[in-house]
Amino acid sequence: MIYDTIIIGGGVSGTAVARELSRYTGKLCVVERCEDVCCGTSKANSAIVHAGFDAKPGSLMAKLNVAGSKTMAALSRELDFPYRQIGSLVLCWDEAQRPQLEHLYRQGLENGVEGLEILSGDQVRAMEPHVTQNCVAALWAPSAGIVCPFGMTFALAENAARNGAEFRFDTTVTGLARADGLWQVQTDRGILQARTVVNAAGVYAARLHNLVSSHPLHITPRKGEYCLLDKQAGSHVSHTIFQLPGKLGKGVLVTPTVHGNLLLGPTATDIEDFEGVNTTAQGLEAVLRTAALSVDNLPTRQIITSFAGLRAHEDGHEFVLGEVSDAPGFFDCAGIESPGLSSAPAIGILLAEQVAAKLGLSRRADFVPTRKGIVNPAALSFKARQALVRDNPAYGQIICRCESVTEGEILDAIRRTPGARSLDGVKRRTRAGMGRCQGGFCAPRVLELLSRELGVPMDQLTKAGGGSRLIAGTNKDSV
Template sequence: MVDVIIIGGGVVGCAVARELSRYSLNIALLEKTDDISNGQSKANTAIIHGGYDAHPGTQKAKFNVLGNKMYDKVCEELDVPHKWNTSLVVSFNPEDHESLVALKEQGIENGVPGLSIIGQDELRKREPNIGSTAYEALLVTNGGIVCPYELTQAFAENAAMNGVNFYREAEVTAIEKVKDGWKVTSKAGTFTAKAVVNCAGLYSDVINNMVSEDKITIVPRRGEYYIVDKKFSDTFHASIFQLPTKMGKGILVTPTVDGTILIGPTAEDIDDKTDTRTTTEGLAKVLKYASLTWEHIPARNYITTFSGLRAHCNKNEFVLGEAPDAPMFFNAAGVESPGLTSSPAIAEYLAEMITDKLGAKKKDNFNPMRKGIPKFREMTDEERAKAISINPDYAKVVCRCETVTEAEIREAIRRPVGARSVDGIKRRTRAGMGRCQAGFCTPRTLEILCEELHISPLEVSKFGGNSKYLESYLFEKGDHEDA
């Protein structure tokens, strides 16, 4: 029997795993797909929200503000890049002044520091490229940006370093109450555990409803985006929102920590939890609203489009804590935005509750520090020469757009909870995330995956499951040498 099973390897599950790994506990994390960070945590707006948006008194407001304050420490310990670039909520109409004031008051009530309303002059001084009809804005000085998948990997790696066992392709299919705990049936085997934590994102309703009569429903709410080339990285400095609507925070334009610009998202409730298509209508909507903020969006410089599905709960709230009728079953369900921002605080809250109930003691040897994969593209010439002298694979550039070397790709596979697919490498190194969208680097990445994992090219996938690249060999092995 293990002490705790965590279901789901998104940012919340991995943050919970790391928090619990501070204690003398036997912990297993079960993830349905071939990799961590494959759900909401890979496809979102990547903003560390200030906390002005959620209604006062809600869990969303509380954990947003608490989580925001934890980012400096967490990112320093885990070597994750983040930036306090500020957020701006822009209005385009003098009549919206009262709404901006109300948003500011709401933020103050939530405990958000440093909010102010700025007029035309200040707004244009800060953002010279903002649309001509922008009128005034709420300035949110504690707004920031982070790489969501790098944060998730960092939580996972650090948790694994501190003893958490990760099981992938381990979809949980049933949970039953047994004496002293829970029996959890998964595609990677059956486990018994004293406590279970539900961090299953879009499927957190399915997991909760397996054990509790306090049923919840998660509706996938799709958000579609464009990504614009890095050469426009200086166009905007802040994350620029428009006044929010009841469906969400509206369409925004925001820099990313990697230098691209994100435009989106839409907010559309759909039926299918796997439908991550982008649509003509959705993308047209993105451009229509975003062009208020950025009048001349450079259409020839979109790198790609994508969509993410928010886990919108029918309670319109995070469902956190022990289920009322299922002792030692804990939920982090319906964690939609601002869930990325809130994740460190949610993890701390749940870990405290669970360890208290288990009577677990802190370990002496917990190591909070983790180092990211050294990035060749960020090194000085001297650092590059040194890296190559230690590891000649640093001299082999595999992804030309993002300057990612073979050394980085091999390390991404070899790390704890390492990459197993081409997308796994992409999210750990940025190989394939640049202008050519993996047109150049995929064949070599595929070869490296085969070498490192000792698998055949026919087994390499884009993102696990049936997403294989190759169906069969055109020639039998050796034939091509004679041909």
């Protein structure tokens, strides 16, 4: 099989490119080293759709952030994933910092961000009563939003698959070579061939780039640690609350999530370990201390988990997108640090257009632009829920008590393409295990459903692919 395009990496960037490229006639494959999409940075971030005032005017980051943010509402309706435009505030604590706030305001105007306003401290506290007394002003950006990064990535991947894209999981690209006018994509499961390659490998994108080009890229993993609070704390603030950005990024934020939790973080620390997603006592303590400068009385007893993600920080702090000058047909989608999630819809369009032009592909008449998410019975009217349960009693069986997730939703998550194959795959699609008990009750039931549906013995199932098996010993009755 010779593919027109192989996309390396099934994060939000790779799946956005796949979705946009599936509008065209070519044969397309996403190669992902993990067992699912959304296993890298796309699963561990602040989930903010930034308005677009942070990036330098004229940069790709600025243009694609604003373009992505403007299309997010329509995309979330088309592909049925959770998104809410709640607006953001950047707090200024000191009159001496006001010029920095005004700079952000002017930069935002130049980038084309709509509705920006500088508010007084009192106006801010009227909107957000828990903002601390030391706030003297804030930049209000009504176009900012929050999104479910898992929901968005799964939606893009499912829609790409619906339109013919193939997905190869548990497949790591180990080498790249050019022979007979094709890219030979060497993987730990054999060689794949393609006319073009899109390198959307997150923190590893520079390593792949440097295999094909004599103009090296350098990416530093920049760790961000978070505390996630229970839904009971979710209404402590109702907008995303930033601090003025520092040298290493946008600072620590306090924000509600689309699912009603409260999120505090991230830190920003450059590290050497490309897999270093552990949290640290020091990092989490810094999150709590810094978040408290913005918001009073944070209900920190409601913390239910902590996590960390790695920004793919490129030395020039810019997205690196497009065909590599000395590697014909090899397209970079590299250096996709924040605002990568916000920009993903626009990154997908840009790269798909470039790849399609290179290959001379035409638009397909039968492209299906829409996708429906997993039905959440709790969001239905009583009558509609009754009808659903009557048709399919699995929607009447609660598996995850904290998040009220039913067997019907979990079965749907497993049966989709690409579908869940691990405990985390189910968790990210349905929220089973994301609540207060973090899977303590539902994990065994979810494993039983995975085992039954996939025909895989319980002791072969994993939390998150690879060697992350959960059960030792064989359960002969489990299949």
